[in-house]
Amino acid sequence: MSRSYFWTMLLLILHQIDAAYWKEWEMFHVPGGVQGFLLFNLAAVALVLAGYRHVLLATPRATLYAAVCAALGVGTCLIHAGFALAGQEQFHLPLSVAIIVLCLGCAAWLLCDLRRVQGQLARQPA
Numbered sequence: 001m002s003r004s005y006f007w008t009m010l011l012l013i014l015h016q017i018d019a020a021y022w023k024e025w026e027m028f029h030v031p032g033g034v035q036g037f038l039l040f041n042l043a044a045v046a047l048v049l050a051g052y053r054h055v056l057l058a059t060p061r062a063t064l065y066a067a068v069c070a071a072l073g074v075g076t077c078l079i080h081a082g083f084a085l086a087g088q089e090q091f092h093l094p095l096s097v098a099i100i101v102l103c104l105g106c107a108a109w110l111l112c113d114l115r116r117v118q119g120q121l122a123r124q125p126a
Contacts, residue, residue, distance in 0.1 A: 001117050004110040005055045005066055008073045009048045011103045015076055016041050018099060022090040027083065048072070063121070066114045073107025076100060 024030075025037035032039070051065025080091055080100045091100060 001062070001066055001110070001113040002052075002055050004106060004113045005052055005069055008069050008103065008106040008110045009052055011099055011106055012048060012069070012072055012076065013045060015099050015103060016044070018091070018096050022096070024090070027088065027090060044072070063114060063118055066110055066117075070107040070110040070114065073103040073110065077104035077107075 020037070023034075025033050030036040030040065047065075048069055051062075051069055054062040054065045077100050083090070084092070091097065
């Protein structure tokens with residue numbers, strides 16, 4: 001699960017770097033503008049990095065963090081697909097689109113790994 005988490009996390013962070021270029025705080029009408037965007041990213045990046053530590057150490061919270069990271073990857077793709085369908089012109093450069101699509105692909109990979117790990121945990125004796 002550590003590899004799929006790593007790639008999902010990496011793509012989410014890369015997307016947030018791209019989001020700064022596209023001024024995503026304007027798309028979401030984030031209170032405080034860029035300052036609010038930076039506060040959100042402080043929390044979001046800290047969350048996925050802390051989660052990665054839990055996954056690497058196989059702590060009891062690892063599966064929760066993996067589920068959150070996967071949800072962020074799926075949500076990123078769905079939200080931006082919605083923006084694209086609504087006619088927004090941001091994130092239409094080839095690498096921006098690729099990063100968003102890869103967020104979904106890696107999140108799906110992470111969800112498969114998460115299901116496998118949860119199955120292994122369920123089969124362990126108490």
